[in-house]
Amino acid sequence: MRTKIPIRLGATLLALALASTALADDMEDYRAMFEPLPFLPPIPAGNSMTQKKIDLGAMLFFEPRISASGVISCATCHNPALGWSDRIGRAIGHAGQVGVRNTPTVLNSGFLTSQFWDGREPDLEGQALGPIQADVEMNMTLDQAIARINELTVYRTHFDAAFPGEEDPINAQNVALAIATFERTLNTPNSPFDRFLRGDDQAISDEAKEGMKLFADNGCVACHSGPVMSDGMFHRFEVPGSTDEGRFVVTADEADKFTFRTPTLRNVAVTYPYFNNGSVNDLRDAVNLMGEQMLGHEFSEPELDNLVAFLHTLTGEMPVVAVPALP
Amino acid sequence: MRTKIPIRLGATLLALALASTALADDMEDYRAMFEPLPFLPPIPAGNSMTQKKIDLGAMLFFEPRISASGVISCATCHNPALGWSDRIGRAIGHAGQVGVRNTPTVLNSGFLTSQFWDGREPDLEGQALGPIQADVEMNMTLDQAIARINELTVYRTHFDAAFPGEEDPINAQNVALAIATFERTLNTPNSPFDRFLRGDDQAISDEAKEGMKLFADNGCVACHSGPVMSDGMFHRFEVPGSTDEGRFVVTADEADKFTFRTPTLRNVAVTYPYFNNGSVNDLRDAVNLMGEQMLGHEFSEPELDNLVAFLHTLTGEMPVVAVPALP
Numbered sequence: 001m002r003t004k005i006p007i008r009l010g011a012t013l014l015a016l017a018l019a020s021t022a023l024a025d026d027m028e029d030y031r032a033m034f035e036p037l038p039f040l041p042p043i044p045a046g047n048s049m050t051q052k053k054i055d056l057g058a059m060l061f062f063e064p065r066i067s068a069s070g071v072i073s074c075a076t077c078h079n080p081a082l083g084w085s086d087r088i089g090r091a092i093g094h095a096g097q098v099g100v101r102n103t104p105t106v107l108n109s110g111f112l113t114s115q116f117w118d119g120r121e122p123d124l125e126g127q128a129l130g131p132i133q134a135d136v137e138m139n140m141t142l143d144q145a146i147a148r149i150n151e152l153t154v155y156r157t158h159f160d161a162a163f164p165g166e167e168d169p170i171n172a173q174n175v176a177l178a179i180a181t182f183e184r185t186l187n188t189p190n191s192p193f194d195r196f197l198r199g200d201d202q203a204i205s206d207e208a209k210e211g212m213k214l215f216a217d218n219g220c221v222a223c224h225s226g227p228v229m230s231d232g233m234f235h236r237f238e239v240p241g242s243t244d245e246g247r248f249v250v251t252a253d254e255a256d257k258f259t260f261r262t263p264t265l266r267n268v269a270v271t272y273p274y275f276n277n278g279s280v281n282d283l284r285d286a287v288n289l290m291g292e293q294m295l296g297h298e299f300s301e302p303e304l305d306n307l308v309a310f311l312h313t314l315t316g317e318m319p320v321v322a323v324p325a326l327p
Numbered sequence: 328m329r330t331k332i333p334i335r336l337g338a339t340l341l342a343l344a345l346a347s348t349a350l351a352d353d354m355e356d357y358r359a360m361f362e363p364l365p366f367l368p369p370i371p372a373g374n375s376m377t378q379k380k381i382d383l384g385a386m387l388f389f390e391p392r393i394s395a396s397g398v399i400s401c402a403t404c405h406n407p408a409l410g411w412s413d414r415i416g417r418a419i420g421h422a423g424q425v426g427v428r429n430t431p432t433v434l435n436s437g438f439l440t441s442q443f444w445d446g447r448e449p450d451l452e453g454q455a456l457g458p459i460q461a462d463v464e465m466n467m468t469l470d471q472a473i474a475r476i477n478e479l480t481v482y483r484t485h486f487d488a489a490f491p492g493e494e495d496p497i498n499a500q501n502v503a504l505a506i507a508t509f510e511r512t513l514n515t516p517n518s519p520f521d522r523f524l525r526g527d528d529q530a531i532s533d534e535a536k537e538g539m540k541l542f543a544d545n546g547c548v549a550c551h552s553g554p555v556m557s558d559g560m561f562h563r564f565e566v567p568g569s570t571d572e573g574r575f576v577v578t579a580d581e582a583d584k585f586t587f588r589t590p591t592l593r594n595v596a597v598t599y600p601y602f603n604n605g606s607v608n609d610l611r612d613a614v615n616l617m618g619e620q621m622l623g624h625e626f627s628e629p630e631l632d633n634l635v636a637f638l639h640t641l642t643g644e645m646p647v648v649a650v651p652a653l654p
Contacts, residue, residue: 064408087392096421
């Protein structure tokens with residue numbers, strides 16, 4: 001049943017590899033192939049960013065009582081202490097159940113053009129309500145979650161402030177809007193690489209600069225492009241040990257079988273383990289595997305050293321978030 | 328088998344109630360019956376407080392990888408968002424198992440003269456390693472926990488800094504010393520009642536002042552005494568629905584059956600639910616039950632109003648703790 005391996009990726013990589021080889025004859029040419037991370041992602045027209053909404057979103061993000069057990073919040077798997085992820089292979093949720101995929105970091109997720117490994121939600125608003133309802137995660141119905149929030153009467157004030165003029169602001173849609181708004185503040189600007197891109201030649205080491213060139217010249221940048229170094233596209237990739245059919249689960253299109261959305265490389269050094277099943281712990285091993293699978297290329301040991309040094313420069317300034325006092 | 332109900336408590340209460348009735352004829356007399364909360368608890372001679380040790384302790388407190396699942400840390404049940412407790416009846420730990428007792432807050436726990444509901448550990452150093460090893464909590468052996476810490480190589484630097492000169496600083500004892508040191512910084516000074524005790528007559532409402540008088544005149548202050556409003560003693564108390572034998576489990580002394588150490592009342596308004604099995608959610612209901620069981624006295628509705636108003640003045644300034652970035 002594993003037919004039709006998409007060939008467009010190979011073509012894109014080849015074109016870009018050729019283009020980059022032709023273009024990149026000095027540092028400025030390489031710089032031009034990357035984009036620094038803005039301080040904020042695009043804010044959707046339907047969900048304006050206000051401080052009150054951010055504050056409410058932070059409360060809901062850290063709120064474990066919207067889980068069936070009362071002890072699992074968004075912050076359980078998207079743990080601020082652990083790069084806003086969990087640093088285990090596959091997520092652990094309700095009653096200790098193990099999920100099927102690795103927890104993606106929330107950091108810079110507002111820049112992604114779709115959410116989840118399989119892109120099944122277009123935006124953070126769509127994503128936010130998923131884990132609440134997943135039986136292996138927080139294991140609630142939205143009605144149950146809203147009922148819990150209503151029990152904690154102080155929330156009414158915060159919903160009123162975040163959604164002024166609404167008669168009945170405590171509802172699932174507003175929960176999603178508030179959490180998504182908070183998440184759009186969780187960005188990591190000013191990484192060494194961003195400072196380098198903005199003109200500070202000394203912001204990254206010579207080793208990292210060599211890694212950047214390898215990253216560009218070998219075509220990694222074809223998929224890991226744009227401000228968060230993800231093209232937002234779905235690419236076929238089979239991680240050792242994984243039987244996950246990826247985006248096929250969403251679209252039932254054979255061409256999507258075993259494809260996953262390109263993950264961001266921002267903060268990749270602190271968001272291990274890697275891949276859809278979290279089976280690779282070490283960044284160097286992950287780079288090696290990507291070379292073999294996506295590029296059909298075995299990087300040398302010095303090349304791996306340089307690529308890893310480059311990837312470490314993508315760790316930005318972590319957002320400073322005070323854990324909110326909940327009702 | 329439920330013999331020998333200790334009578335010393337009743338005698339103490341009576342003596343104190345008489346004494347307080349005799350003494351407390353103006354506000355200064357009442358003030359003299361209480362103690363403001365110091366900024367720091369006593370620091371034990373064997374565990375000096377240093378910033379490096381506090382920092383390491385914070386990391387370990389938020390470190391989920393010293394649990395078997397990799398997702399449960401001290402901060403899971405002692406959640407900074409929830410008054411450093413969990414606001415559920417009984418703690419939920421490894422694989423969703425439900426423990427037998429309510430999670431006590433870590434706030435001001437350095438002032439307590441023993442730890443756990445049954446006082447089975449004398450200090451925070453003794454307490455810290457308990458939940459790591461409890462099979463319904465983090466479910467690890469100490470050897471496994473130390474092995475996990477050793478895997479995260481960055482910790483070596485932090486242990487070296489916290490325990491300078493030690494050849495092999497990553498060991499269970501130092502984990503306990505560091506966590507206990509961090510916990511001794513989690514205090515809540517400057518509550519309205521503290522400001523009142525220090526001379527600001529306007530810091531608490533008239534209703535709260537009436538509550539304070541009731542609290543003193545009825546003898547609540549007999550057990551809820553000292554800076555954290557706990558005498559550190561064990562008192563018999565059977566909460567509806569509880570079959571927990573309390574300190575008897577530790578001492579096997581019949582006199583200790585169904586006794587529990589007096590919990591702190593500091594921040595009681597934000598550390599619900601109440602009692603050893605967390606069976607009472609509402610502070611007013613808890614006060615009412617205490618009156619009935621401990622004092623044999625049914626408070627009137629206005630008395631309950633005033634007592635609850637008083638207890639709300641015991642909520643202090645929450646410690647501001649940045650969630651540490653873990654390796």
